[in-house]
Amino acid sequence: MTETTLNKSMDELVALCKRRGFIFPASEIYGGINGFWDYGPLGTELKNNLRDAWWNDMVKSPPAGPDGEPISILGVDSSIIQHPRVWEASGHVAGFNDPMVDDMETKKRFRADHLFGLWICDTEQEALATRKSIRDVNFTPPMRTAVASTSGEAWISFVSMKFDKKRRQAEWNEAKKLIVFDRGSSYGFVVQITEQQLSQYLSEIPSPFSQEKGDLTPPRMFNLMFETYIGAIRDDDAKSYLRPETAQGIFLNYKNVLDTMRVKMPFGIAQIGKAFRNEVTPRNFIFRSREFEQMEIEWFCHPDEAKQWYDYWCEVRKNWWFSVGLTGDNIQMREHENDELAHYAKQGCGCFDVEYRFPFTAPGYGELEGVADRTDYDLKQHQEHSGAKLEYFDQEAQVKGKEEGLDKDEINKRSRYLPHVIEPSAGLSRGVLAVLCEAFTPTPERKGSKFVMNFHPRMAPIKAAVFPLVNKDGMPEAGRKLYDKLRTKYAVQFDVKQSIGKRYARMDEAGTPYCFTIDSDTLSDQTVTWRERDTAEQGRINIEQVGQFLADKIGV
Numbered sequence: 059m060t061e062t063t064l065n066k067s068m069d070e071l072v073a074l075c076k077r078r079g080f081i082f083p084a085s086e087i088y089g090g091i092n093g094f095w096d097y098g099p100l101g102t103e104l105k106n107n108l109r110d111a112w113w114n115d116m117v118k119s120p121p122a123g124p125d126g127e128p129i130s131i132l133g134v135d136s137s138i139i140q141h142p143r144v145w146e147a148s149g150h151v152a153g154f155n156d157p158m159v160d161d162m163e164t165k166k167r168f169r170a171d172h173l174f175g176l177w178i179c180d181t182e183q184e185a186l187a188t189r190k191s192i193r194d195v196n197f198t199p200p201m202r203t204a205v206a207s208t209s210g211e212a213w214i215s216f217v218s219m220k221f222d223k224k225r226r227q228a229e230w231n232e233a234k235k236l237i238v239f240d241r242g243s244s245y246g247f248v249v250q251i252t253e254q255q256l257s258q259y260l261s262e263i264p265s266p267f268s269q270e271k272g273d274l275t276p277p278r279m280f281n282l283m284f285e286t287y288i289g290a291i292r293d294d295d296a297k298s299y300l301r302p303e304t305a306q307g308i309f310l311n312y313k314n315v316l317d318t319m320r321v322k323m324p325f326g327i328a329q330i331g332k333a334f335r336n337e338v339t340p341r342n343f344i345f346r347s348r349e350f351e352q353m354e355i356e357w358f359c360h361p362d363e364a365k366q367w368y369d370y371w372c373e374v375r376k377n378w379w380f381s382v383g384l385t386g387d388n389i390q391m392r393e394h395e396n397d398e399l400a401h402y403a404k405q406g407c408g409c410f411d412v413e414y415r416f417p418f419t420a421p422g423y424g425e426l427e428g429v430a431d432r433t434d435y436d437l438k439q440h441q442e443h444s445g446a447k448l449e450y451f452d453q454e455a456q457v458k459g460k461e462e463g464l465d466k467d468e469i470n471k472r473s474r475y476l477p478h479v480i481e482p483s484a485g486l487s488r489g490v491l492a493v494l495c496e497a498f499t500p501t502p503e504r505k506g507s508k509f510v511m512n513f514h515p516r517m518a519p520i521k522a523a524v525f526p527l528v529n530k531d532g533m534p535e536a537g538r539k540l541y542d543k544l545r546t547k548y549a550v551q552f553d554v555k556q557s558i559g560k561r562y563a564r565m566d567e568a569g570t571p572y573c574f575t576i577d578s579d580t581l582s583d584q585t586v587t588w589r590e591r592d593t594a595e596q597g598r599i600n601i602e603q604v605g606q607f608l609a610d611k612i613g614v
């Protein structure tokens with residue numbers, strides 16, 4: 059596996075994804091639709107492999123708990139559209155907003171917190187001093203502005219990358235040092251324009267699109283939920299929403315699961331499914347799209363045990379990403395700063411992100427998964443808004459408390475409570491992107507293939523290919539026999555067309571770990587050539603041993 063995602067070109071990866079049938083722009087023949095993507099045959103297999111790995115490792119065969127005992131996680135599959143009051147209770151109607159600004163001239167829209175300004179000064183000293191005063195006290199509107207996501211110029215994308223507000227503090231400081239740059243006779247620097255500065259100096263700040271002053275609207279809160287209407291009449295009473303997260307479907311079924319499945323606290327409920335967010339600026343391929351998939355667990359536990367489970371899930375979830383092929387420093391854990399906390403986590407509770415070093419964030423990182431302590435926020439909200447009792451009653455704890463002679467309050471506290479919830483919430487689509495980025499390896503030295511996708515065997519959409527060297531002399535028949543045998547167990551391709559070099563190159567880009575080639579010797583000595591994807595190494599084995607060889611090598 060590759061050590062780093064630095065220096066990988068997203069343009070080349072996106073082109074490969076299209077060329078090889080991983081991911082296509084949605085509605086492509088109509089010019090595409092911003093923020094939506096379709097998965098092709100290989101992308102669908104890859105996504106299913108990642109999804110199945112998560113479901114297997116978290117639900118069917120979850121890890122042992124901190125005490126070494128098995129933990130219990132159950133799956134649900136809830137509706138995408140729920141009662142509209144669900145989203146009032148969850149806080150999404152009131153709080154799931156991004157500040158948004160429109161350019162009235164070009165009709166372009168962007169997030170206020172993605173706005174950066176370029177100041178030009180005569181000397182480096184002046185640039186440094188001005189930059190300091192802008193951050194500390196004075197704000198003089200910039201010469202030019204740029205939105206993080208829509209820049210064409212190299213310096214802007216460099217700056218935007220450095221100034222993503224979610225960068226780690228150390229990198230942030232480092233970036234601030236780097237940002238004064240020399241442009242021949244002038245010195246420039248770029249800083250993020252705050253929402254407050256934007257509102258105050260609105261008429262003085264040039265639009266990032268027209269570069270004209272006075273074109274921008276004040277920042278307005280924009281709700282990210284997609285609205286829809288239920289039934290024939292389109293009025294406010296019929297309004298509902300496409301779910302912006304899968305989590306709420308779990309909270310709504312918490313009591314059902316508890317009542318039907320004989321589970322005891324602590325336990326988890328898991329769900330994988332689509333979520334929809336009307337993102338103001340979808341970008342970076344499938345990293346931020348408007349329709350995407352999530353893999354979420356809500357882990358219910360006694361409030362006193364929440365911290366212990368929070369630490370446990372941070373560790374488990376970080377390690378899981380290594381098991382699907384992400385490596386080394388490309389993964390890091392980062393604790394949220396206070397101003398980033400989601401509306402449910404504002405009560406001093408933590409949120410850790412598992413982050414991945416994507417090529418477009420490198421050397422920084424982007425969120426792959428959030429592990430949040432949601433406290434009893436959601437259950438409490440649903441209890442209040444719906445009137446349903448969602449408290450947990452632990453009869454064993456009550457009996458034990460009585461036996462131990464505890465007072466009534468203590469017994470009550472231990473046996474009757476609203477559970478706290480630890481939520482590991484991972485992006486399946488973002489996970490697919492991380493797996494693609496990690497696997498994507500340019501191979502300029504290799505003849506034939508320009509790129510190899512060195513997927514972890516568990517993720518590889520095709521596990522092996524069988525190639526008759528030529529389409530005659532009994533080779534296709536021998537190959538077909540081998541293919542029929544292997545495909546009972548694995549996703550295998552059989553291909554007789556084109557030169558063998560081209561067929562290997564295609565499988566390298568598809569990320570197929572092994573190819574087996576039938577040639578004239580096969581017919582006389584029953585051996586075939588095996589070729590390994592990452593090294594292009596080749597060897598020969600008996601055709602009867604191919605199944606075992608493959609099982610040993612890929613281990614799945």
Ligand code: ATP
Pocket residue numbers: 303335337344345346347348349350351352425426427428483484485486487488489
């Ligand atoms: P971000 O800060 O990137 O907008 P978030 O903190 O709002 O993400 P969560 O609400 O915690 O994200 O969602 C959990 C996971 O869902 C994220 O870690 C990410 O993997 C995935 N996710 C969220 N929004 C998107 C999106 N627009 N496109 C693809 N995946 C997403």
